[in-house]
Amino acid sequence: MPTALVTGVSGFIGSNLAETLLNRGYDVRGVDNFATGREQNLDPLQNEGAFTFHEADIRDADAMADATDGVDYVFHQAAVPSVPRSVDDPVTTTDANCTGTAAVLNAAREADVDTAVVASSSSVYGSTDRLPKVESMEPQPESPYALSKYYTEKLALQFSDLYDIDTAALRYFNVFGPRQDPNGDYAAVIPKFIDLMLDGERPVIYGDGEQSRDFTFVDNAVQANILAAEGDVTGEAFNVGCGGRVTVNELVDALNDLLGTDIDPVYDDPRPGDVHHSHADISKAEKLLDYDPEVDFREGLERTIPYYRD
Numbered sequence: 001m002p003t004a005l006v007t008g009v010s011g012f013i014g015s016n017l018a019e020t021l022l023n024r025g026y027d028v029r030g031v032d033n034f035a036t037g038r039e040q041n042l043d044p045l046q047n048e049g050a051f052t053f054h055e056a057d058i059r060d061a062d063a064m065a066d067a068t069d070g071v072d073y074v075f076h077q078a079a080v081p082s083v084p085r086s087v088d089d090p091v092t093t094t095d096a097n098c099t100g101t102a103a104v105l106n107a108a109r110e111a112d113v114d115t116a117v118v119a120s121s122s123s124v125y126g127s128t129d130r131l132p133k134v135e136s137m138e139p140q141p142e143s144p145y146a147l148s149k150y151y152t153e154k155l156a157l158q159f160s161d162l163y164d165i166d167t168a169a170l171r172y173f174n175v176f177g178p179r180q181d182p183n184g185d186y187a188a189v190i191p192k193f194i195d196l197m198l199d200g201e202r203p204v205i206y207g208d209g210e211q212s213r214d215f216t217f218v219d220n221a222v223q224a225n226i227l228a229a230e231g232d233v234t235g236e237a238f239n240v241g242c243g244g245r246v247t248v249n250e251l252v253d254a255l256n257d258l259l260g261t262d263i264d265p266v267y268d269d270p271r272p273g274d275v276h277h278s279h280a281d282i283s284k285a286e287k288l289l290d291y292d293p294e295v296d297f298r299e300g301l302e303r304t305i306p307y308y309r310d
Helices: 012-023 039-046 061-068 083-088 090-110 144-162 189-198 218-230 248-259 283-289 297-309
Strands: 003-007 027-032 051-055 073-076 115-121 166-172 204-206 236-240 266-268
Touching: 003 012, 012 027, 012 039, 012 218, 027 039, 027 061, 039 051, 051 061, 061 090, 073 090, 073 218, 083 090, 083 144, 090 115, 090 144, 115 144, 115 218, 144 166, 144 236, 166 218, 189 248, 189 297, 204 248, 218 236, 218 283, 236 283, 248 297
Parallel strands: 003 027, 003 073, 027 051, 073 115, 115 166, 166 236, 204 266
Antiparallel strands: none
């Protein structure tokens, strides 16, 4: 069976991806330095004999050379996430996401890896009014994080032109699910809201709550990664979403319904760098990757909430 390397394996997407690869019979290596990931996310993987963990920074060339040796596929999920975090600390975001991506891709090239799939973000589109977002649109990144993700995908696609390695970039649209960290100032909205509302606390919405997102359950993102790696398309970027929109106010309503609560949110000023609407056109991924998001928004919430109850 093939061998895969997952960077950012202690993150919630990376750990879910690694678990699925193991279940599919892959040998899996994981790399993480726990800068933003959670060590507990590795617990489901550690008892698998086919999993090997490397605690290392992806910018460490020697560590990456060791981790990529003999690997067939690289799934590059490691990053310093969050638009607000990047506005507060652009240097850390840029260094980790840009220098780190270059180091991962170069290690993959030198190890003769077959395919590298990198995680990008819907934030590369910026606040353009055109909906849905389609890959042929001119990117307009409006934060250091968005710009770092645009660099990530452009570098990956350039590697497929310059070297003998297949690459694909996946523009994630607000991925959520079990193992996502609900804590801290930069936590994503869904785990943070679930955690607060389970404790009877009011979630904070920045803006009027009518901003919308194409919330995408993590299993859909995992499916897209595997399809991109195992397929025969190279040098392309793909939207990974569900092809719909949910406002933040509707998110609160759905959580109240599923949790059996009646909690009103608190409204605060909009945050710099946040886009107002996000909605994926997924027809390219459907056509070229046979991507089919099997879990919709509400079912995704139903699968996610029990993780935060425990």
